[in-house]
Amino acid sequence: xxxxxxxxxxxxxxxxxxxxxxxxxxxxxxxxxxxxxxxxxxxxxxxxxxxxxxxxxxxxxxxxxxxxxxxxxxxxxxxxxxxxxxxxxxxxxxxxxxxxxxxxxxxx
Amino acid sequence: xxxxxxxxxxxxxxxxxxxxxxxxxxxxxxxxxxxxxxxxxxxxxxxxxxxxxxxxxxxxxxxxxxxxxxxxxxxxxxxxxxxxxxxxxxxxxxxxxxxxxxxxxxxxxxxxxxxxxxxxxxxxxxxxxxxxxxxxxxxxxxxxxxxxxxxxxxxxxxxxxxxxxxxxxxxxxxxxxxxxxxxxxxxxxxxxxxxxxxxxxxxxxxxxxxxxxxxxxxxxxxxxxxxxxxxxxxxxxxxxxxx
Numbered sequence: 147x148x149x150x151x152x153x154x155x156x157x158x159x160x161x162x163x164x165x166x167x168x169x170x171x172x173x174x175x176x177x178x179x180x181x182x183x184x185x186x187x188x189x190x191x192x193x194x195x196x197x198x199x200x201x202x203x204x205x206x207x208x209x210x211x212x213x214x215x216x217x218x219x220x221x222x223x224x225x226x227x228x229x230x231x232x233x234x235x236x237x238x239x240x241x242x243x244x245x246x247x248x249x250x251x252x253x254x
Numbered sequence: 255x256x257x258x259x260x261x262x263x264x265x266x267x268x269x270x271x272x273x274x275x276x277x278x279x280x281x282x283x284x285x286x287x288x289x290x291x292x293x294x295x296x297x298x299x300x301x302x303x304x305x306x307x308x309x310x311x312x313x314x315x316x317x318x319x320x321x322x323x324x325x326x327x328x329x330x331x332x333x334x335x336x337x338x339x340x341x342x343x344x345x346x347x348x349x350x351x352x353x354x355x356x357x358x359x360x361x362x363x364x365x366x367x368x369x370x371x372x373x374x375x376x377x378x379x380x381x382x383x384x385x386x387x388x389x390x391x392x393x394x395x396x397x398x399x400x401x402x403x404x405x406x407x408x409x410x411x412x413x414x415x416x417x418x419x420x421x422x423x424x425x426x427x428x429x430x431x432x433x434x435x436x437x438x439x440x441x442x443x444x445x446x447x448x449x450x451x452x453x454x455x456x457x458x459x460x461x462x463x464x465x466x467x468x469x470x471x472x473x474x475x476x477x478x479x480x481x482x483x484x485x486x487x488x489x490x491x492x493x494x495x496x497x
Contacts, residue, residue: 147298148324156320156333157303161310163338169367171348176356180349186484188346190452194479195340196440197453198460198472199319200433205461207430218430225434229441236282238438246430 217249265395268388272377272399279373279404284411286314289431291415293318297325301416308412312368312405315439316341318432332470339473347375354382355397357390366397372439374401448490452483 171180204222206212224245229238287308294304311317320337328336347370355366377400382393444450456479463471 152324152330152333153299153303155330156324156337157307157310159330159334160316160320160337160341163334164311164313164316164341164344165368167338167341167345168348168370169364171345172352172355172363172367172370173360175349175352180352183484185346185349186487187480188342188349189487190449190480190483191343191346191476193440193443193449193453194456194483195342195472195476196315196436198456198475198479199340200436201457201460201475202464202471203430203433206464209430218433221430221434222437225437226441229438230444233442235438235442236285238441239282239285239434242434242438243431246434 217246217253220249221246264389265391267395268392269395269399271381272396273402274399275377275381276373276400277403279377280407283314283373283404283407286435287408287411288415288418289435290314290317290321291412291417292419293432294321294412295416295419297321299416301413304416305409305413308409312371312408313341313344314372314408315436318435322432336470336472339476342476343372344370347372350379351375354379354393355390358394362394366394369397369401369405371401371404373404446487446490448483448486451486452479455479455482 200222204219205214207215207218209215210218221242225238225242228241229235232238290308291304294307299307307317311320316337319340320333323333323336348367351366351370355363358366374397378393378397381396381400382388388396440453444453456475459478460471460475463474465471466474
């Protein structure tokens, strides 16, 4: 169970921090140019953060006690492949969820 | 910047265009928001807390990250650092919008900052680049239209998920809904070899650093991935023959 004061510290802190991230450039930089090296690194933020967040859970899922699981790995691969081919977030999400459901019901 | 065509009609027509382009994102944002409501309910949050989370933070991936780390009892500072790392891309969106919207009055830029989301950003930057002669008012109108369908969906479906939460059966393997959502979000972003290299390096480093406590491996892996992507981009640009 999540402690209530921790929860509100996180909600407010994350809200303020996220707003500052969104505001800093458009609000404070305005029309001034930014260094190319910074923009170049920022371009890869999403593709560097999201896979790093997911990879350990794909390989060592909590639900199986950390044992590698073929259904979850297959679902991850299908989600990536369909999302990449279609360029559509929802298509990837649906294909991955369907794969996981089918594989788990076959295994169970 | 001179705004030669700053008639209300132009802005209104671009507002409607924004509405049309933003509407399909409801199909992605709705289920994603329901999922947040469900997982947050499972973690023990009540409806008010869940709604406050979505209104104050208004960033799906970061909210999921914070929620997951809190259920793992990570220290608060680690929860905040990791979730903000996930949201660093918002700084990139903000930076990328600045040349197009930087001349707007401060109160409008302050509102745009709050409403800078994956969907509104993607819509807006696509339209601005396709029609570089839009006036500032038209750009603002378009942004407002693109964001309008998405935001009430995010708030409303979060609450729907919170109310539905307890009725979702355990057998649905919701533990893995989160990884699938992130993979679905990232897959369409793998547009260039440099993006793929960044993702690959971040995956390898995150697995090697999995033993680092409290998900700090995430930040290490993310920084390595960003550096790899930036390096790869320089390399591919240098390799390309001069025009």
